[in-house]
Amino acid sequence: MNELLLTDDERERAGARLLALLDGYERGLAKADILPEPDREALAALLATPMPEHGVGVDGMFDRWEDTILPSSTTVAHPRFLAYVLGPPNAIAPYAEAMAAALNQNCNFWQLSPAASVVERSVLEWLASVVGFPSGAKGILTGGGSLATLQALATALHDRVPDFHATGLQRSAAPLVVYTSVEAHRSVDKAAAILGIGLDNVRHIATDVRHRMDVAALRSAIAQDRADGLRPWCVVATCGTVSTGSVDPIDEIADLCAAEDLWLHVDGAYGALFLLSDQMRDLMGGCARADSITLDPHKLLYASLEAGCLLVRDGAKLRDAYAFDSSYLTVADDPLMTDYMDYGPQLSRNFKAFKVWSALQAFGVKAFRDANERTLELAQRLGRGIEETPGLTLLAPVTLTAVCFQVDGYTPEQHTALLEKLAAENVALLGPVVVAGKRGIRACVTNHRTSEADIDLILDRLR
Ligand SMILES: Cc1ncc(COP(=O)(O)O)c(C=O)c1O
Incomplete structure (x- = not known):
């Protein structure tokens, strides 16, 4: 017997659980918390667990994924995850990685x-x-x-x-x-x-x-x-x-x-x-x-x-x-x-x-070209919206997909609080930025899932 192999039944079970997980993840994305509050108790328990002498088996492992790992993972694939230069993976990635x-x-x-x-x-x-x-x-x-x-x-x-x-x-x-x-x-x-x-x-x-x-x-x-x-x-x-x-x-x-x-x-x-x-x-x-x-x-x-x-x-x-x-x-x-x-x-x-x-x-490469052109247009849309909104000021021209802006009169702390509020309300995860010494907020639309409605929702909330 080789302990590191799965039986035919286990393989089938692992495949079914993985597919269910991927499917559930995809379907749940739009409603998921972009920045879920990490489950500190579960993570601390994970850290305190000694190296397991005996495994919990396929189902046990998938259960752990579901109860410990997924709830404390950032939803990078959410359409309004616009922080840093980090996009959601394309949908072939999980299969190719496997x-x-x-x-x-x-x-x-x-x-x-x-x-x-x-x-x-x-x-x-x-x-x-x-x-x-x-x-x-x-x-x-x-x-x-x-x-x-x-x-x-x-x-x-x-x-x-x-x-x-x-x-x-x-x-x-x-x-x-x-x-x-x-x-x-x-x-x-x-x-x-x-x-x-x-x-x-x-x-x-x-x-x-x-x-x-x-x-x-x-x-x-x-x-x-x-x-x-x-x-x-x-x-x-x-x-x-x-x-x-x-x-x-x-x-x-x-x-x-x-x-x-x-x-x-x-x-x-x-x-x-x-x-x-x-x-x-x-x-x-x-x-x-x-x-x-x-x-x-x-x-x-x-x-x-x-x-x-x-x-x-x-x-x-x-x-x-x-x-x-x-x-x-x-x-x-x-x-x-x-x-x-x-x-x-x-x-x-x-x-x-x-x-x-x-x-x-x-x-095909056209799909990526189209997705990238869409993100460029969405960044322009966001940039225009910022420019048209009294009280918001663009901190830099929008050349690619990064949109940097400030709320006029806000202190650095107020900008940080605004970032936290937008994340807590699940409006968007944006990031901090300093442009020419001025602190503000940066949305980077490097996200093929973002739509015009997402940009408009962010603008509405900012307004
Ligand atoms: C201009 C530039 N250079 C380098 C990097 C680092 O790339 P990586 O995170 O893949 O190491 C980044 C990441 O955002 C970047 O924007």
């Missing part, structure tokens, strides 16, 4: 995951074509946008620092400097700190009135650092800043990086997949000129967490940064297959590409 777990492909080298290797490559090539990268581009799916940027900057170090694998940053030389804007995501700082660049060597360049990196200020910061004997190394531009959704002038920044011989990374975790719509080319087209770019399929492709993506224009540079010889892991090269352990820091890797690819198979 199948990926059953297949349990190890996406490190292709012998352990031949179809998965090709699926990941296919997804990466599709995404590279959305960005407009050339055919030599390569990439890898990651645990999210933060990791993609970390892996991009490690690639840039390897490319720009001689003998980087051998000496790292230990050779005595002038510090490398990375430039990003004051609006950049903190994952840029985090990557610089983790990689040993040091936060002292991250320049946060000022932004213009539309919260985009000021290229003149960037140019003078680079000149100043060169004059001071430092080594300007990399610029991280943002395509969709986390607070306001502003898009840096990437074309102009690319010109400057070319003139100054700097690596250009674009953090497109929030915004770059809006490039699925041609109308975004004017705003974001410069992304195609980057040396590397971060995208987040777990945002605008509504993949379930986690699915980030790094693409590097010159794919050989990505491979050079991460490929290490390991005689015990080698199988014969096959031009159809890719060993993803050579494109990132992980060895064992799950099959993230499966859920992205499966959803594109099931729905």
Whole structure:
């Protein structure tokens, strides 16, 4: 007897319970609490429970899911969950995740995951074509946008620092400097700190009135650092800043990086997949000129967490940064297959590409393009509603789906109280924001389930 297997009856039972759970969850979403009060007693009891020596069986486990886990889980899929840049998963995600777990492909080298290797490559090539990268581009799916940027900057170090694998940053030389804007995501700082660049060597360049990196200020910061004997190394531009959704002038920044011989990374975790719509080319087209770019399929492709993506224009540079010889892991090269352990820091890797690819198979890219265009329109609708309402003021232009506003005369505490009230009344979960020093509220309509009626309900309540 193998204790880790299910009998035929148990398998049938588990399938039936799972389907009932998924169905009930979907049907209950619209009426669910967006931010349920966590059941502290149940969670404390969970924590106090010793590791079970004997299991409770399939039904017991599903009961635990239902009585302990579900009631204290945030309803990210609620149509008025508009906090942060986090959307509900697309509806194929649970099935693809279940199948990926059953297949349990190890996406490190292709012998352990031949179809998965090709699926990941296919997804990466599709995404590279959305960005407009050339055919030599390569990439890898990651645990999210933060990791993609970390892996991009490690690639840039390897490319720009001689003998980087051998000496790292230990050779005595002038510090490398990375430039990003004051609006950049903190994952840029985090990557610089983790990689040993040091936060002292991250320049946060000022932004213009539309919260985009000021290229003149960037140019003078680079000149100043060169004059001071430092080594300007990399610029991280943002395509969709986390607070306001502003898009840096990437074309102009690319010109400057070319003139100054700097690596250009674009953090497109929030915004770059809006490039699925041609109308975004004017705003974001410069992304195609980057040396590397971060995208987040777990945002605008509504993949379930986690699915980030790094693409590097010159794919050989990505491979050079991460490929290490390991005689015990080698199988014969096959031009159809890719060993993803050579494109990132992980060895064992799950099959993230499966859920992205499966959803594109099931729905087609047009469905995602339409959903994203709908969210852009809904954000404009909300922005217009705010502008038309006396007593509410937009804190930033609505470029993508982030809508930042304040209630005139409100203190930070009153804004926090308003956020809590909207959540407690189940009107919406919105998030806090600070724009140019002003505290306010931010709705991020990165939610394919949100409708015009949801936006109007929020506006009505605010009024
Ligand atoms: C601009 C930007 N960069 C990076 C990230 C981090 O992405 P992740 O949460 O996938 O690590 C976010 C998340 O919202 C973001 O908006």
